[in-house]
Amino acid sequence: MSRIHALSDDQVGQELQKMTAFIKQEANEKAHEIQIKADEEFAIEKSKLVRQETDAIDSTYAKKFKQATMSQQIARSTVSNKTRLRVLGARQELLDDIFENAQQRLSEAAKDENKYEVTLQGLILEGFYALNEPELQVRARKADYELVDKAIEAAAKEYKDKVGKEISATIDEENPVSEGSAGGVVIVGTGGKIDIDNTFEARLGLLRQSALPAMREALFGKNPNRKFFD
Structure with missing residues (x-):
């Protein structure tokens, strides 16, 4: 019949130290894993936010660029039309002057x-x-x-x-x-x-x-x- 020997106080202290060290190591490893996962999630969220902001900036720039381009086209078209009308007006005025001069000279024919x-x-x-x-x-x-x-x-x-x-x-x-x-x-x-x-x-x-x-x-x-x- 075997006997169960009771642990001495030193042995109990050593066992407690081992258990404490194990638990501490497990806790540190778990904390490290949590930190790594948190860092990964932060990086993902950060990248997502940066991408969203970048897309918003690109969209705003594209919209403003399109508006600026349309404004330039409208301004160019307006100037072109005004110039064309001035040219046509000047040409018509010249033709009117020619025929008005001819009208004034008609009486000379008689x-x-x-x-x-x-x-x-x-x-x-x-x-x-x-x-x-x-x-x-x-x-x-x-x-x-x-x-x-x-x-x-x-x-x-x-x-x-x-x-x-x-x-x-x-x-x-x-x-x-x-x-x-x-x-x-x-x-x-x-x-x-x-x-x-x-x-x-x-x-x-x-x-x-x-x-x-x-x-x-x-x-x-x-x-x-x-x-x-x-």
């Missing part, structure tokens, strides 16, 4: 009676061809009646020579062309229902419409945006 009579003959003959009626009326300035009579006679003769038909025209003294006109005539047919306005002002207006594209090209060059041509 000062030389011989040349003016030839001009009247051509304008009347053009009306004869256009209306092609045996009896017509011609409206003119009162000051031009004498020259218009001669021009009608000459135009009627040329019309007969070219067309082979008689034609007669009289001056419509009840409806004269305004004395403010630079000259020319209005040829009236079909009982006053149809007329050919061959006054100088009307002819200049037709010239303006037909010659304007060519004048723009001659003065300012070809329009790169123009797709259709007459």
Whole structure:
């Protein structure tokens, strides 16, 4: 039968020291593990926060950059449109000046009676061809009646020579062309229902419409945006 020997006080103290050291070591290891895990979680959270802040900064910068780019584009477009309108305005002003100058010089065409009579003959003959009626009326300035009579006679003769038909025209003294006109005539047919306005002002207006594209090209060059041509 074996005997159980009681531990001495020294032995008990040694055993307690061993147990205390073991427990302390276990606690230190556990604390170290907890510290490592806490450091890892902190690093992860820190990286996450840094990434979130970086993304927020990038997003804010991208938004501001986009806004700045749009503002620049709007400003550039506004300046471009204003410049284009100024250029178009200046070009139109130049064209208006050209035709206004031509308008002022129209009256000079009637000062030389011989040349003016030839001009009247051509304008009347053009009306004869256009209306092609045996009896017509011609409206003119009162000051031009004498020259218009001669021009009608000459135009009627040329019309007969070219067309082979008689034609007669009289001056419509009840409806004269305004004395403010630079000259020319209005040829009236079909009982006053149809007329050919061959006054100088009307002819200049037709010239303006037909010659304007060519004048723009001659003065300012070809329009790169123009797709259709007459």
